[in-house]
Each structure stands twice: as C-alpha cells, then as structure tokens.
Amino acid sequence: MGSKFMDYLRGTQNKPGERALVQKLDFFILTFCCLMYFLNYLDRSNLANAYLSGMKEDLNFKGNQFNQINTVFTVGYTIGQVPCNVALYYIKPRIFFPSMMVIWAGLTMATAGVHNPEGIMAIRFFQAIAESSTFVGTHYILGSWYTEKELGKRSGIFTASGLAGTMIGGFIQTGLNSSMDGLNGLAGWRWLFIIDGIITLPVALYGFFFFPDTPSTTTAPYFNADEKALAISRVPEVDDRTPVSLSFLKRCFRSWYWYGFVMLWIIAGETESFSSNSLLGLYMKANPTHKYTRAQLNNYPTGVPAVGIISTLFWATLTDFWGGKRYLVGYWIGITGVVTAAMILAPGASTAVHFGAYYWAGSVYACQATFFAWANDVLRYEEDSLRAVVIASMNMGSNAVNAWWSIIFYSADFAPQFTKGMWAMIATSIALAVWTTGMLYMTVREERKRVLTREESIPEKSEVIEEKV
Template identity: 30%
Template sequence: MSIPNEKAVEVAVSASASTSASEVDNTQGVNNVIENNADSPMNRNWTTKTSFWHWFHPDDGPAERRLVVKLDFSILAFACVGFWALYIDRSIYVNAYVSGMKEDLGFYGNQYVQINSIFLIGYAVSIIPLTLVNTRAPPQVVIPVCMAVWGLATSLGARAQSYGELAGYRFLVGLGEGAFFPSIHYIFGSWYRPDEIARRSGLFYVAGSIGTISTGFITARIYADLDGALGREAWRWMFLIGGIITFPIALFGVLTFPGTPQHPNKQLFKEDELVLARARLEAMGRRSTQKGSLGFTLSSLRRFVGRWHFWVLVPWSIAFQQGYLAMAQGTYTLWIKSIAASQHYSTAKVNSLTAVAPCVAIVAIVLFAWAADKFGAKARLPLFTVAQVIAFLGLAAFVAFDHTSFSYKWFGVAVSNVENAMVPVMYSWANLICTDDAEERAFILSAMLAFAMAFNSWVPILSMPTVQSPRYFKGYLVCLLMQPIALGLAFLVDYLHRREIAQKKEKRAQEVSQ
C-alpha cells in the first residue's frame, strides 16, 4: 500500500498520539522509511482497529504476513519451550523439597527459604549484564549458552550431599536463568509492532505456567516410578531429568532462534525480509542499537537513569513482584503438603495439585494479553485493576488464616497466579515506553526484573521464614499490602506515558509545520 509522503507523516503523528496499544512513538527515521519504501509491502495503517480474534492486521500484505509467521515460529517456538524448561528447573526445587529432599539432606530452620534467596541472588546479579550483552552479541548464541549453564547446574543438584552443595548449584541455576526472561522481551520489542507484541508475550508467559503444571505431573510420575531406581531417591531423579531436558532445547535455539534485526540468524532470513523488518521498526520510531561499547558506559548509564522510565518502572516492578511473592516462594505448595495427612493426599498427589494455580493462570494470561493488544492503553488499567483485586481477595484467605474456610483457602491457591498473569502486559508496555532507545529498552527491561529479584532475595527471609510454614502471616500481609501500591504505580505509569506521547506529538507537529 503506497501513501503519499504528507499523508504518511500525518499517519505517523496521529499514531504516536493514539490511546490504543499502537500508541508507540513514530520518532526519527519515519520520513526516510516513507521515502525509500513507498512501494514496499509494509502496512502503515496498523494503528486502525482490528477484530479481537485476528492474528494479523487486515492491511498486512502477503510479504509482511510471511515475515510475521516466520518470526512467530522462530521466536515463539524457542522462547516458549525454553521458558517451559526454565520453569521446570526452577519449580523442581519445591517439589523435591516435599518429596524427601528435606529429610535426606537434613534441612532445618529456615534453610528452605535461604536456598531460594541464594538462587535469587544469582538470578538478580546476572540479569542486567547478560541482557545488555544481547544488544551487541548474537542472542541466538548468548541465550542458549545461558540455558546450558542452568541445565547443567540443575542436573548437578541430583548429586548434592549437603545443604551447602545444593545451595551452590542453585546459585548457578540462578546465574544461568537471569538473562532469559528480559532478553526474550527485548527480542519481542526488536521485531514486533505494538499491535502484535502483547499476544506474543502472553503466549510466551503461558509456557511458564505450562512448565509449572508439567513439573507437578512430571515429579508425581517420577516419585511413583523412579523412587529408589538405580539406588537414587526420587528427588534426585527430578533434578537430573529436569536438567537433561534443557540441553536439546539450547541446541534448538542455536539453530532456529532469529536473534535481532541487527544480529540476525542469516540462515533463517532473506535480505528482503530483513529490510522489511528494519523498515517496520523505523516506521514506529523504534531505534536499533547504537555503535560503541556493550551499552553500559558511564554516559549510557546517565542516559538510562535520566528519564522517568527508570525511576517509575523499576519501583513499579518491585512492588508488583512483592505482590505475588508467596506464589514465587512455593508457600501454597507447603500449605498443600501440610494438609496432606488430614485430606489423605499422597506425595504424588501433592505434586499433582501444584498444577491448579498455573491452569487458572493460563486462562488469565491469554485473556489479558489479547485484550491488551486489541484495546490498547484504555484496557491496561482495567486489566491491572481486575487482576490485583482478584489477587487481594485470594491473599485475604491466608492473611485471615484462622478465620477462613478450607474452600476459601483453595480459592486463594487457585487464583494465586492471576496477578502474575499481567506480567506480559507490563513488559510489553515497558517495551513500548522505551521504544526510542534500544540500549535503554534492554536496560530497563532487565533492571525491572533485577531490582525486583534483589528484593525477592531478602524479603522472604524476614517475612516468610520456613519455620512459620504454612501460616506465613507477615508474608501474606506484605503481598496483600502491595496490591494497592502496585496498582497506584500503574496509574502513575499511564499518566506519565500519556504525557510523554503528547509532548512528542506536539514537537513532531511543529517540525512538520516548519
């Protein structure tokens, strides 16, 4: 579709002011793309409304659809199966704990939560540097190498003979896993338009829930079939099998992951496809990486922290993550374990019941992500409100532990992942907010997770000591209080983003009129 230059500029300006998901800013480079690609197959009307169920925009041409399909298969296939494996390797710890590891390694006091914190320290310190590496090095190499590290460390957990040895392995698992989540979101923002990104992020996040579900069923089967096999306890087989699963997925990523338009896997793309992909990004004002170092010099750091993005998005992520910290710490699994005797649950059934919350989360993730892409900015705050009200009600069942029914507590368990289901919308939104600067985008996405994980590494030690299982009054109360705080920060993000868009629109309109 060819649009005259003046009309195209008008579309670019109006797109940046839109209150839909396509409110991304069409900044520098728009005029060059329009002039050089007037007859290209690129859809420049992507800001218009589409059906809730459409996978493509109606104005996407055949070439653009082929590109998007290729991206979906190459990005989502590896991202989803990799995230599935990550959540298996991460979740296996609590399943192993309730399947005999606690007794075999002689855990006592708060050692359960302390190993979780050691894992999170490794996770937090690796997030920012490894994500920034992806702005300069081929992600199709960096991410699979990190996967191999965490897979190896997970497998080594099978040979642990002491608390200290297992703690070391879990630290290495955290180091390897740190780059995966923010790097994948950085890749999404490197290829997809604003009307495409939330659904892909949602499907990616579904894979994590499927990983948690799979962990419950896999560990239940391992406990039933392999406990004592070859002289190994079931929990050791859990670590060994979980780690082994990761290695072929890492190799799959080396072969099939597309990288970024700046560092593409050229075995997957023709040159005209890369030209089209770069033109799509330029037309949205999404800048590629700048020449120079790895993107973490003193001047670049000043650039990253010189905008409101860092000072609001990072605290928002911290508060948001503290809101579902109980779920992340496996406290609901420990509650299920605590009632196992009275409810006649076997160890295998306890493992299976851990699948309830992620099943509910999958439904929430899909609905939230599709609504965010379809209705854009006007849907974000209602979605955050719904998710956090549901989370608040679920947490109340455990805050008032001694005064709530067994059924209400199971409701709290079932919806414990619903707030977490908004993470794809949060990170897609951050991708769009930082669209002008690729290095800042990588830094902010990683900093949002890194600082939140840094808090997650010590807050549970104070609020969720293992000796208070399954009551955890302070921990559940902290999560409950974080719900209104995180929601208030979401409103602040919305206000600041709208103001920034209005300022850019005004500036651009002045430039066009000159």
C-alpha cells in the same frame, strides 16, 4: 465488535509480506523462547517439587533452609539481569542463549548428586546467573521484532510457557516417584534433576542453528532480502548507542522510565509471592488437620500456574485488542491481592476457602507479560540500549527485593497461615494500584509530547520543500 475481534485474531499485519514474516517470527523466535522459558521454569519449580517429594527428609533440611536456597538463587538471578541483557549487544543471541542453557542444564544435573542443603545453595547461585538471561533477554528480543499491536499476545504466550513448566513439573515428579524412585539406587527427586538437564540440551542446539538474532543483525537463511528490510521498517528508527559508558548511565538514571518501570515491577513482583514461593504446597505440607499424600502435594499446586496461564493469555490478548491498555492489569491485581489475602486471614475460613484463594491468586501472573510489554511499548521510541537496560533493571529490582522479602514474610516455617505475608500482600496490592495510576499519567503525558513534536515538525518540513521549489 465481533468482526473487529476476528480481524484482530487473524492478525494486524497489512504491509505486503508482513503476515508471512510474522509467521516465521512466531515459528523461529517464539517457539524457541517459549521452550527455553518452559525448561527454565521447570528447573526452577522442581526444587519445590523435590522438596515435597523426599528431598527434605533425605538431606535433613532444618528450619527455613528451603527459603535460604531460594534466596541464594534470587541473589544470583538478580546479579545476572543487566549483564546478560548488555551481553546481547556483544554476543549474538543465537550463541548467547544456547550457551546459557547448556550451563544451567549441567548444573541442574549436578544437583542430583548433592548430599546437603549447602551443596544445593552453591549450585543454585551459578545456575541462577545462567537462567537470568532468559526472561529479560526474551522480552528485549520480542520488543525488537514485534509491533505494539502484536507484542502483548506474544509476551503472554511466552510467559504462559514458563507457567506451564511450573505446572507440568509436579506431574513429572509424581510420575518419577511411581516409576523411577530407587532405580540404580537414586531417589525419584534425584532423577528429576537429571531428566530436566537432559531435555534442555536439544532445545539449546535448536536455538544455535535457527535463532535469527535481531532485525539489523540477522543472517538467518529463511529470511529473504525483502523480509529483512520489512523487519527493520516495522520498528521505530532510534539511536543505538553502547550501553557501557558513563554518559549512557547518566541518561539512564535521569530518565523517569528507569525509576517508573523498575518500581512498578518491584511492587508487582511481590504480588506474585503466593505463587512464586510455592505457598500452596507449603500450606498443604504443614496443614494441621489434613494430611496429604506425596502425589497430592505435587499435583494440587499445579492448579495455581494453570490459573496463571489462563489469566496471562486473557489479559495479554485483551490489552492488545484494546490498543495496549496494559495498566488495566495493575488494577485487577490490586483487587485480587487484597481479596485473596483477606480470605486467608479470615477467622475460621475453611480449607476449601484457602485453596480457592491460592488458586485465584495465580491470576496475578498476568502482570509479567503485560507490564514488560508496557515497558517495550513506551520505550520503543527511545534508544535500544535504554530499553534493554530498563527491562533488565525491572527484573533485577524485583528479585533484589524478593531475596529478603520471601524470608521475612513467607518463610517455610510460617506455614500454614503466613499471617505476616497476607498483610504484606494487602499493602503491596494497594501500592500497585496507586503506582499504576502514576505510570498511566506519565505515559499519557509522554505520548502527548511525542504527538505534539511530530505535528510541529510537519510544517517545518513543508517550508523546506517550498524553499527548494
């Protein structure tokens, strides 16, 4: 077992030149995508950091306006999902991704000049459309280059980079509050948005010059002819038909893949609500018995994405090692959601118990990497356009539900208990375990069909050879 695991960690490549190829992919694709997602999440999470660090008071926020801004962002993010992934068919990824980064960097810096919550809402809507390109677009690209045995770990590293953006954002805000608050007449939270935008631009430039597009379209100078041919041979040869047609839409909506994976991610996405809605920070700010400093409000919640990073890398690597058993994460999250919600609902539970529950709940972030890797695994034998649309639709469906789910169950004025949200978490966690079981049945059945079809085609090929002889 130990030897097998060490072999796995060293890599699964066995074709001549394959290890060198994968090392190049990791350097040029994974590095850029991780930096892009890190900055994407840094921009996103820093709204909560700014809210906790003076923006609420400076802009005179009322009621659940903070949640309304998140909802507006979610609406824009939802609208952008499928169009952004379809755009990758018509615009080279090395052009499309950096262009979206420049747009959201400019809008992030513009946030520093707002004077009311409504101004932030307008900016965040368009910023969300630009940022929607990153998550689903990257998962589509990773599935185009990496094999089933490599994909989970890379998806995990990519997801962890976004969580790192969430975690580091709190520390950046703490540093700015102590060193730049009031500089040139600007509050520390305003400087946060300016700096976020500035550091995004060099990464966009890097992607423009070095991102390699897809195996069949790459013109990257660092790949030789043999490496380009090897990259194409590593993924199954499938039909490639345009995603903008009525016949394609009919095929898509008749497929169980679309319904199965979209519903899987809708349910799983709501199990992330503890973390994605910044509930620990809101819990601390509204806590009736403990008053926390501004530094504590920014720093303590960073433990949630820290747990998410560890959990994501653990489960992504483990499911790769176990041959792609991504469904195991669905059961882990089901248990985690029920138990942590029950801990918060428990009468008389101490603040320490509540903190423990919120930190443990961060482990549900593991489903991002594993479930999108699962979709890539299952759909790698289908036409590329179907895989692109299913992956985009997964995130679109999740965000469409989250746009109103967060207001109903996790509104900022429900803090610190979020009682309705805890019961909703228990319900969605149980539903996720049930749906995961159904998806496991369907994917196993599909794999058996594929194996039978392959075995039946072998005798036919033999007969043709015999006739020719």
